[in-house]
Amino acid sequence: MQQDPPARLLNAAAAVNPRIPGIRSLHSPGPTRVPDAVMHAMQRPMMDLADPRVAALIRACEDGMRALLASRDAHVLFYAANGHGMWEAVTANLSARGRTLLVAGGGHFSDSWAMQTEVLGAATGTTVQRTAHTEGHPIDAAGIEAALREDTGHRIAAVLVVHTDTASGITSDLAAVRRAIDAARHPALFVVDLVASLAAAPFAMDALGVDVAMGASQKGLMCPPGLGYVAINARALAFAEQHAGPRFYWDWVRRVSDLQYKKFCGTPPLAHLAGLEAALQLIEQEGLDRVHARHLRLRNAVLAALARWSDAGAVKPFCRVPAASSASVTAIEVSPGIDPEALRTVARERFQVAIAGGLGPLAGRVFRIGHLGDMNEATILGALAGVEAAMTVQGIAFGTGGVAAAAQALVDATR
Numbered sequence: 001m002q003q004d005p006p007a008r009l010l011n012a013a014a015a016v017n018p019r020i021p022g023i024r025s026l027h028s029p030g031p032t033r034v035p036d037a038v039m040h041a042m043q044r045p046m047m048d049l050a051d052p053r054v055a056a057l058i059r060a061c062e063d064g065m066r067a068l069l070a071s072r073d074a075h076v077l078f079y080a081a082n083g084h085g086m087w088e089a090v091t092a093n094l095s096a097r098g099r100t101l102l103v104a105g106g107g108h109f110s111d112s113w114a115m116q117t118e119v120l121g122a123a124t125g126t127t128v129q130r131t132a133h134t135e136g137h138p139i140d141a142a143g144i145e146a147a148l149r150e151d152t153g154h155r156i157a158a159v160l161v162v163h164t165d166t167a168s169g170i171t172s173d174l175a176a177v178r179r180a181i182d183a184a185r186h187p188a189l190f191v192v193d194l195v196a197s198l199a200a201a202p203f204a205m206d207a208l209g210v211d212v213a214m215g216a217s218q219k220g221l222m223c224p225p226g227l228g229y230v231a232i233n234a235r236a237l238a239f240a241e242q243h244a245g246p247r248f249y250w251d252w253v254r255r256v257s258d259l260q261y262k263k264f265c266g267t268p269p270l271a272h273l274a275g276l277e278a279a280l281q282l283i284e285q286e287g288l289d290r291v292h293a294r295h296l297r298l299r300n301a302v303l304a305a306l307a308r309w310s311d312a313g314a315v316k317p318f319c320r321v322p323a324a325s326s327a328s329v330t331a332i333e334v335s336p337g338i339d340p341e342a343l344r345t346v347a348r349e350r351f352q353v354a355i356a357g358g359l360g361p362l363a364g365r366v367f368r369i370g371h372l373g374d375m376n377e378a379t380i381l382g383a384l385a386g387v388e389a390a391m392t393v394q395g396i397a398f399g400t401g402g403v404a405a406a407a408q409a410l411v412d413a414t415r
């Protein structure tokens, strides 16, 4: 039973209350809330590119990212681009005629990555192979191992893995992927998409033997969208050096340089770098272990609420493997007949809580609550209460006591 068509509701809300006081709660899994310290840092005046402060800013971002990625000497390259741009940087540098890129099936984001790589690969004679995936589950490491074992000629140049699939809220086990590559004794590069997981879930580039790690600014890194990063080790750089693709702006070989104009292929995105520097300082001040623990605590609060909501049968966790529930975002499956887009509109326009909808094959089947980035106990409890209120307006049958259960989970976590 749906009430209040979204458009009518929106008009009514605007007519009654053109100014919305207080904080509008952003629980999309990206872009996420940008802390004031990051906003203020981005207002820093522009500098002449020879100003030593520019070099210091770049160095702070590179060093900070290396620390966050737990890599001793990966090259960190920044691009004025979003996550899709970083996918393109990977493909442009790891494509080679007659070679294959193996995309680990893991949901909507790995499908999108594979599709983009297929289009680009067609131009360079690079093929894309995908491993099978079961909906609601993390990546199947055994499927990766089998594909690598079958590839006795070592045509597979790299294995492309999404750490956290943002569409399903599922985090895969990167150590298991590393073991699969090692067990197959395959020299493929290990490439990881950290767009939704870095600074939310633990990651260690060197310890995992990851050759390329890539991501973007607007999720766990708490910056506005528009800055992408790629961290590459010596093996990845060597592959790019040996395979000169049709690339310039994305070219790692050109960018690995002490010269600023080469590093950025032109003018550095100074405002975004200043924001990133501030965000990295916030993470360092809090302590990375505490940042990870906070994300788990907030996730557990959401899962506690969801367990209660599920009692009435109309909503339930989309993730079928509870241990793989991501620290960043929780996807909530709704029964047929419930419109998650209408729920979103009511939550946003009437209760000031912005949540996300379903992507790709999950459109119309789930809504998602983001809990990554600049967030705390109060923001997550407010979001859960707003979602409960919106579900009530929409006549969705949900078990009561969700917010109380979330509060109890937070109490238990801080005892």
Ligand SMILES: *Cc1c(COP(=O)(O)O)cnc(C)c1O
Binding pocket: 030, 082, 083, 084, 085, 109, 162, 163, 164, 165, 166, 193, 194, 195, 196, 216, 225
């Ligand atoms: C958001 C996201 C992307 C795409 O990033 P854009 O900045 O929207 O291009 C890629 N991979 C993952 C895992 C994501 O969550």
